[in-house]
C-alpha cells in the first residue's frame with residue numbers, strides 16, 4: 001500500500017481541506033480540479049499550501065476529471081507517481097452540476113441531467129473501475145464520496161444534484177459490496193451545509209441557508225471543510241477497516257434535527 005491518495009476535486013472546499021489534513025499526516029497528494037478565472041487563483045493558493053505541507057509530494061492537474069480521456073491520460077501518470085503501488089484513498093469531492101428546478105422558468109434539460117449525474121455520480125464508478133483494473137486499488141484502499149441531506153430531501157434548485165447524490169450512494173454501496181471481499185471498502189460521508197463555493201452556486205439565498213442551519217444544527221454552527229477532512233482521516237485508520245457500504249454523518253446532528 002502506497003502513502004498516496006487521489007482526490008477528484010481537490011482545490012477548494014472539502015477536497016482542499018482533506019488535501020491539507022492528509023498531507024500533514026504524511027500522505028502524498030494527487031488531485032484534480034477544474035478551475036478558471038477567480039477560482040484558479042484560489043486553487044493556486046491551495047496548491048502552494050499543500051506543496052509546502054507535503055514537502056512537494058503533491059501533483060495537481062487542472063482538467064475535467066469526469067472525462068474518460070482524462071482517465072486514459074492520467075492513470076499511467078498516477079501509476080508512475082505511486083510506483084505501481086495501490087492508492088490508500090480515492091475521494092470524489094467534485095461539485096459541478098446544474099442547479100435548477102424541474103419546472104418553471106428554466107426547467108432542467110436532459111443534457112443537464114445527464115451531465116450532472118455523470119460528473120457528480122457515475123464518474124466515481126468509472127474511476128474506480130479504471131484504477132482497479134490497473135492494480136491501483138487493493139486491500140486497505142478506501143473509496144469515499146461526499147453526499148448531502150439533499151439525497152432524501154427535495155430543495156430549491158437541488159433536483160439534478162439530488163439525483164446525482166442518490167446515484168453516487170448506490171454506486172458506493174455496490175462497489176463496497178463487490179470489492180469488500182478484497183479488503184477494499186467504499187463509503188459515503190454525508191456533510192452538513194458547508195459554506196463553500198459550491199453552496200453559493202446552489203442558491204442566491206445561501207446566506208439565509210447558513211443562518212437557518214446555525215439555528216437548526218444542535219451544535220449551533222455549520223459544517224466546516226476541516227470537519228469533513230477529519231472524518232476522512234479517521235476512515236483511513238486500520239480501526240475503520242470494517243466500515244463498508246455505509247453513510248457516515250459529519251454534520252453535528254443537523255440531519256437528525258427537525259426544522260420546527
Ligand SMILES: NC(=O)c1ccc[n+]([C@@H]2O[C@H](COP(=O)([O-])OP(=O)(O)OC[C@H]3O[C@@H](n4cnc5c(N)ncnc54)[C@H](O)[C@@H]3O)[C@@H](O)[C@H]2O)c1
Nearest residue numbers: 009010011012013014033034065094095096148194196198
Ligand atoms: N458545501 C456543502 O454544503 C456540501 C454539503 C454536502 C456535500 N457536499 C459535497 O461535497 C463535494 C465538494 O463540494 P464543496 O462544497 O467542497 O465544493 P467546492 O466548489 O469548494 O469544490 C469543488 C471542487 O470540485 C472541482 N471540480 C469541479 N468540477 C470538476 C471537474 N469536472 N473535474 C475535476 N474537478 C472538478 C473544483 O475545482 C473544486 O476543487 C460535492 O460533491 C458536494 O456536493 C457539499
